[in-house]
Amino acid sequence: EFELALEEVKPAFGVQEETIEAAMPWGIIPFSDDFMKTKHTLLTLVNQVKNSESTRTLSVLLEGAHGSGKSALAAHIAKTASFPFVKIISPDKFVNYSEMAKVSSIAKTFDDAYKSQLSLIVLDDIERLLEFTRVGLRFSNHILQALIVLAKKAPPPGRRLLVVGTTSERPFLQEAGGAAAFNVHLSVPLVEGEDDVKAILTHRQRERHDFPEEQIQMVAKALLEPLGIKHLLQTCEMAAEVCRPGTITCDAFLDCLRDCGHQ
Amino acid sequence: EFELALEEVKPAFGVQEETIEAAMPWGIIPFSDDFMKTKHTLLTLVNQVKNSESTRTLSVLLEGAHGSGKSALAAHIAKTASFPFVKIISPDKFVNYSEMAKVSSIAKTFDDAYKSQLSLIVLDDIERLLEFTRVGLRFSNHILQALIVLAKKAPPPGRRLLVVGTTSERPFLQEAGGAAAFNVHLSVPLVEGEDDVKAILTHRQRERHDFPEEQIQMVAKALLEPLGIKHLLQTCEMAAEVCRPGTITCDAFLDCLRDCGHQ
Amino acid sequence: EFELALEEVKPAFGVQEETIEAAMPWGIIPFSDDFMKTKHTLLTLVNQVKNSESTRTLSVLLEGAHGSGKSALAAHIAKTASFPFVKIISPDKFVNYSEMAKVSSIAKTFDDAYKSQLSLIVLDDIERLLEFTRVGLRFSNHILQALIVLAKKAPPPGRRLLVVGTTSERPFLQEAGGAAAFNVHLSVPLVEGEDDVKAILTHRQRERHDFPEEQIQMVAKALLEPLGIKHLLQTCEMAAEVCRPGTITCDAFLDCLRDCGHQ
Amino acid sequence: EFELALEEVKPAFGVQEETIEAAMPWGIIPFSDDFMKTKHTLLTLVNQVKNSESTRTLSVLLEGAHGSGKSALAAHIAKTASFPFVKIISPDKFVNYSEMAKVSSIAKTFDDAYKSQLSLIVLDDIERLLEFTRVGLRFSNHILQALIVLAKKAPPPGRRLLVVGTTSERPFLQEAGGAAAFNVHLSVPLVEGEDDVKAILTHRQRERHDFPEEQIQMVAKALLEPLGIKHLLQTCEMAAEVCRPGTITCDAFLDCLRDCGHQ
Amino acid sequence: EFELALEEVKPAFGVQEETIEAAMPWGIIPFSDDFMKTKHTLLTLVNQVKNSESTRTLSVLLEGAHGSGKSALAAHIAKTASFPFVKIISPDKFVNYSEMAKVSSIAKTFDDAYKSQLSLIVLDDIERLLEFTRVGLRFSNHILQALIVLAKKAPPPGRRLLVVGTTSERPFLQEAGGAAAFNVHLSVPLVEGEDDVKAILTHRQRERHDFPEEQIQMVAKALLEPLGIKHLLQTCEMAAEVCRPGTITCDAFLDCLRDCGHQ
Amino acid sequence: EFELALEEVKPAFGVQEETIEAAMPWGIIPFSDDFMKTKHTLLTLVNQVKNSESTRTLSVLLEGAHGSGKSALAAHIAKTASFPFVKIISPDKFVNYSEMAKVSSIAKTFDDAYKSQLSLIVLDDIERLLEFTRVGLRFSNHILQALIVLAKKAPPPGRRLLVVGTTSERPFLQEAGGAAAFNVHLSVPLVEGEDDVKAILTHRQRERHDFPEEQIQMVAKALLEPLGIKHLLQTCEMAAEVCRPGTITCDAFLDCLRDCGHQ
Numbered sequence A, B, C, D, E, F: 001e002f003e004l005a006l007e008e009v010k011p012a013f014g015v016q017e018e019t020i021e022a023a024m025p026w027g028i029i030p031f032s033d034d035f036m037k038t039k040h041t042l043l044t045l046v047n048q049v050k051n052s053e054s055t056r057t058l059s060v061l062l063e064g065a066h067g068s069g070k071s072a073l074a075a076h077i078a079k080t081a082s083f084p085f086v087k088i089i090s091p092d093k094f095v096n097y098s099e100m101a102k103v104s105s106i107a108k109t110f111d112d113a114y115k116s117q118l119s120l121i122v123l124d125d126i127e128r129l130l131e132f133t134r135v136g137l138r139f140s141n142h143i144l145q146a147l148i149v150l151a152k153k154a155p156p157p158g159r160r161l162l163v164v165g166t167t168s169e170r171p172f173l174q175e176a177g178g179a180a181a182f183n184v185h186l187s188v189p190l191v192e193g194e195d196d197v198k199a200i201l202t203h204r205q206r207e208r209h210d211f212p213e214e215q216i217q218m219v220a221k222a223l224l225e226p227l228g229i230k231h232l233l234q235t236c237e238m239a240a241e242v243c244r245p246g247t248i249t250c251d252a253f254l255d256c257l258r259d260c261g262h263q
């Protein structure tokens, strides 16, 4: 019976496979203990939803700075949890939707999930789903309320549901009452300190061969402020282009970092 | 004639039975005197509506922190009062409703109740019904006004009605004029102090056998801040998963508590 | 001809009889001089509208705290004035109405009144008709403006109209410009001091026989803060239930008072 | 040709006759020099519109406290100017109108006026036409803008138009930009000092014979604060009722004044 | 070919001729050097649009106090520039228009202009086009944005366009971003000082013969505050009426000035 | 296959050619090192999108004061990048569009771009696209959210996209969360210092022959404040008109500068 349900929803899941891969173009690099701990706790929660008798629903909020890798981590969990129903609700599906159409679409996804025995829904970039902006603290209260209610709602008897939300606007979400709708809150860390930087750049270098080891060392020393792993990797691409046809130099890297508004 | 009315509305009541049970997955644990006093006063009010000649309508507001057990207590009363008409108005029925549709649906429920001799309506999570958020103090004024009027309105001659509301935003509701629509205000207490914690965890342990007595003692001593019974019980589940296949340790429990944003 | 008009509107008036009675379940208890003076002035105004040559329209605002008895007093006047056309416009008729539908319905009532020689319209709980809430000072400006204009508007030649409004939000109504639309402003007093309390409880005791005289004395001494007569009488019912099958004790009464959020 | 136009619009004017009379139930009492000066200036402006070659349009704003007699004075001018087209635009025609319908109706009136050689439009109680309230400074900006534009707009060649507006919210209208749309600003004075009061009460006494001369003297001495002539005359009616079947006493008068919220 | 285009649009221009004349009932009096300089610069800009190769579009903002003569000056330019397409967009055309209809109509006028080789569009009283009011700083942002875009937009190849805007709310327009849409900003000066006043009143006297020279001298000396030429000329009309059948006296003039709210 | 796609979209591109030329009526003058550096970095980014394996999408924000040349620079890149799909989204296309129609049109442009292998979209004058105004900080949040999502969204597999935005309201865009949607932020510099001014005026003089060298020298010395190249060139045209039929003098130039509100 379980296998059957898994069968049934496969087409839907198939569609998402592409979305999942697109969310982590550089894969997942195990760059620090903090990051590994967050990833591990997430997996425990996946198991809790699968196994616990009294916990048939759980909601987890991944919070972290821009570019820290929240979407990638959520996608990674969506991929590895291998639940029969998996859906990433992401703001780029909703350009051109009215507020009410958005709420309907989100509610529909939850209704679909309730038909499967074991489901995972990712609410990616919640502040964007809410059309949040700091100027005037505007946002869609209807969508916020729908998310709060759906994240807390118990699925029908016999069904299990894990909700993973991501946000880089934790203080707002807290104040708005959205954070309390999530049972567990996990931080996605920034890249911070020489070791983190070296781990990432060396990992990348193994495939790309365009960033000499000693330049990596110099960059790792020069980076004083923590930054998001996405921004670190993006800057590498830009630096590679600037230095083409040569290899990346520390100076070019730092120039690009400045143009990208980091450091 | 009375029995007849009871018969008539049974289908509606039957539908609610499931909702009622879902609201208290862990049942009701008699964990403190304060809690027992609140429960007892509620039962007195149930009787007042049943018996008093001049009081044919009463509205009670259960107020308490998140997870303190307001919804469970309201459901418990809904179950034990055994009124012929019982309805829980809960925000998760209303995702995707427009403001006006919500008001209509709520008004319809009251109209239905007026057709039964003895009715109980639970307005669960009033701030959520109102789509309240602290950011900009937004909420649906139309729904607020409908609730105020309906909570104060006398049922037609010969009919009796008890309204039970729950809220964790008492100060807002007070300021907004919603609290004054309820005749009686009762506090649902938090779990506070060693004895409360021990009472709850020991009660749970009798069924689950995964939390050794001495670890419970250590946890009870370590918990300094009051917290909601829902959060205490949820944390047990998470800790059980973390410690699987072993039994729950105090340390694992406290770690989970932190991940869940409590303490 | 006059008798004819009276005949014509009788059905409408008949419908209101029930509403009028429902507004004063405990009747009108003559509990203090202040209260009697207010009632007397109201009757003078009724006569002025009936008799004066130049005053064919008058509007009176009854202002007082929650539960002070404004609605009951307005209903009492509506009953005793014995005008051919009497209508109580009360917020519980309007749940589920849009703003424009409310304005239409209110305007329609005034138009109906203009067809009778002598009419009385009660605008009960004006702040509720306006959907007023202190949070953000929200209210329906359209309804406010309609009420201001209608309360000031002269009826057609030969017609006479008394408008009685009630409010517990006098400062707001003043600031909003609504109070100035009423020619006369009368205060409905709270129950204050031993004598008032004794007068009321003794009056009630004569019918109910459940509140021993010496307990009444103790309660009258213990009540330090003024409170609304509605709240005093409601608390009696709750205390009667709590003390059942015995008679009401002062202690039980004071406990109930606290649960009801008074004192 | 002129006479013809006068003929044409007579029906419309006829309809207004009743409105004009209703606006001054107590007529116009010449109670002070200030008042007479204001009235005289108004008449000069009427002549200017009738005669001046370069002034074919004029707009006058009558400003004064509540009850000072603005509407009555505007109606008096509307009556005595004997223009072929006269229209009083008053808020009680607009209950139940949407904002856009109000603007349309007002614009239509001006269009009608442009068809007559000589027209007078009264914009009575401008703040009420604008649905103004001090709470939150709400008002209809669309209606405000329409009034500003219409009050400044020149009529078609050969047509003459006098616009008379009344307001008791001058500071708001000034700040909102509405006052500047009127060429001339005239103040309607309050009743102030013994002589004013005596002039009015004695004038009234000549017809009503219910207010003994010595009581009038006492009242005139007792009134310290200035008040509107409307309120003074209304209070007389109430006092007459209170003192019935006797004549009005100074004490009864002052009591009534207090109930009416004046002094 | 040029002549042809001129022919084509003539009907449209013809319609405007009346509007243009109505905007300057007292003509244009050359009353001060400042005024003449502003007028001269405007004419230079007219020529620049006609002749310059790289400047095919120019937008000029005439700013000045109420009544300073902005609309008259814009109309004067519209008349003397003798462009084949001339259109005055003025708020009194738009009473009763919705926001969107206004934007459409304005955009349509620009589209029409783009069909002529040489066009002049006057945006008269921009703050009124925007329905601006200082109370709550309300205005139509849609219309503002349309004006900004249209004032900056280059006409199609081969077409030339001059846009002249007028405003008495320069600081608001600046802050709102509307002023920056105009390439050139010119001030229209007030009447200030004896010489200005004398120049204007003497000029008027030559035609009207109702203001004796020595009275003009006295007025010129008495006027201490600068004022708009429109207000000065309007006051003359009122004073003429007051003094009829005599000639204007300085005292009567100053009285009228006060009634009109100036000085 | 690549050539094919290029073929397919050519008509669309053709249409834009005119728009691109219209954006730089004075061409691009290489007036300072800062400007050249910004231009060069832009070209590097164009190459990165063309060549990099992991960067298939990039978004660049050009920020600078009014008239600094942002739109011209974006158009220049659009011209020289020679991508098969090029589209400038500019606010003057959207006058008369509703908010939702704007979002649809913008989203449609991105959808079109996703059909070409290599696309460039210019979001010109973002604050105008958003209908931003500083008064009340109003803007279209729906359009803002759409732009944020579209600027970050990855194109379908195999497609490459460069987004270039321009803004003169960087602080607002930053606060609103719009700036973070762009990977790279580049400043477009003002004309500052004698050398910049001389470079530009001399460059212009080579074609126009109306600005004598020694007058250019004097102007360059006199200009103390930095200003936009657009404003510098516009002022030249106005000065040329003023001085016609002579050549431009420094004094005339500075006068014009003042009339245009610069310096």
Ligand SMILES: Nc1ncnc2c1ncn2[C@@H]1O[C@H](COP(=O)(O)OP(=O)(O)OP(=O)(O)O)[C@@H](O)[C@H]1O
Pocket: A023, A024, A025, A026, A027, A028, A029, A030, A031, A035, A064, A065, A066, A067, A068, A069, A070, A071, A072, A073, A125, A168, A229, A230, A233
């Ligand atoms: N350990 C890691 N965790 C997360 N992402 C990683 C990790 N290692 C590499 N990545 C890569 O880093 C990028 C992280 O970007 P991602 O879009 O997830 O960040 P984000 O926090 O969601 O940013 P935003 O706040 O803009 O939504 C992805 O491309 C991913 O492949």
Ligand SMILES: Nc1ncnc2c1ncn2[C@@H]1O[C@H](COP(=O)(O)OP(=O)(O)OP(=O)(O)O)[C@@H](O)[C@H]1O
Pocket: B023, B024, B025, B026, B027, B028, B029, B030, B031, B035, B064, B065, B066, B067, B068, B069, B070, B071, B072, B073, B125, B168, B229, B230, B233
């Ligand atoms: N004595 C008790 N009172 C209330 N709930 C109890 C009690 N004992 C056990 N429980 C369990 O604790 C949980 C209380 O959660 P509940 O949802 O009622 O909290 P809540 O206050 O409504 O939270 P929220 O503010 O999030 O709505 C229920 O699962 C219930 O079964």
Ligand SMILES: Nc1ncnc2c1ncn2[C@@H]1O[C@H](COP(=O)(O)OP(=O)(O)OP(=O)(O)O)[C@@H](O)[C@H]1O
Pocket: C023, C024, C025, C026, C027, C028, C029, C030, C031, C035, C064, C065, C066, C067, C068, C069, C070, C071, C072, C073, C125, C168, C229, C230, C233
């Ligand atoms: N003297 C009295 N005046 C008014 N009400 C009285 C009096 N004596 C007894 N009552 C009873 O007291 C109650 C007064 O309640 P009522 O609803 O009129 O108060 P209220 O001021 O309108 O309250 P609210 O502010 O909630 O609308 C009624 O049930 C009425 O029968």
Ligand SMILES: Nc1ncnc2c1ncn2[C@@H]1O[C@H](COP(=O)(O)OP(=O)(O)OP(=O)(O)O)[C@@H](O)[C@H]1O
Pocket: D023, D024, D025, D026, D027, D028, D029, D030, D031, D035, D064, D065, D066, D067, D068, D069, D070, D071, D072, D073, D125, D168, D229, D230, D233
């Ligand atoms: N000299 C007078 N001027 C004006 N009204 C007078 C005068 N003498 C007597 N009255 C009477 O006084 C009353 C004035 O009331 P009116 O409604 O005009 O006041 P108002 O200023 O318009 O009040 P509101 O601010 O409420 O609109 C009328 O009934 C009018 O007949």
Ligand SMILES: Nc1ncnc2c1ncn2[C@@H]1O[C@H](COP(=O)(O)OP(=O)(O)OP(=O)(O)O)[C@@H](O)[C@H]1O
Pocket: E023, E024, E025, E026, E027, E028, E029, E030, E031, E035, E064, E065, E066, E067, E068, E069, E070, E071, E072, E073, E125, E168, E229, E230, E233
């Ligand atoms: N030199 C002059 N400049 C402008 N107007 C003049 C001049 N001489 C005479 N006038 C007359 O003065 C009047 C100016 O009024 P106008 O309506 O143009 O002022 P405005 O500044 O547009 O006022 P508002 O701010 O109310 O729109 C016109 O009637 C015009 O005929």
Ligand SMILES: Nc1ncnc2c1ncn2[C@@H]1O[C@H](COP(=O)(O)OP(=O)(O)OP(=O)(O)O)[C@@H](O)[C@H]1O
Pocket: F023, F024, F025, F026, F027, F028, F029, F030, F031, F035, F064, F065, F066, F067, F068, F069, F070, F071, F072, F073, F125, F168, F229, F230, F233
């Ligand atoms: N080096 C240059 N960079 C940019 N523009 C230049 C340059 N040299 C000459 N120009 C000319 O200067 C003008 C720049 O104006 P442009 O409209 O691009 O400014 P902008 O910053 O977009 O202004 P706005 O803030 O008003 O949109 C164009 O006409 C362009 O041809």
Ligand SMILES: [Mg+2]
Pocket: A070, A071, A072, A124, A125, A166
């Ligand atoms: Mg993300």
Ligand SMILES: [Mg+2]
Pocket: B070, B071, B072, B124, B125, B166
């Ligand atoms: Mg609850």
Ligand SMILES: [Mg+2]
Pocket: C070, C071, C072, C124, C125, C166
């Ligand atoms: Mg009441």
Ligand SMILES: [Mg+2]
Pocket: D070, D071, D072, D124, D125, D166
């Ligand atoms: Mg009036």
Ligand SMILES: [Mg+2]
Pocket: E070, E071, E072, E124, E125, E166
């Ligand atoms: Mg003007």
Ligand SMILES: [Mg+2]
Pocket: F070, F071, F072, F124, F125, F166
């Ligand atoms: Mg630009």
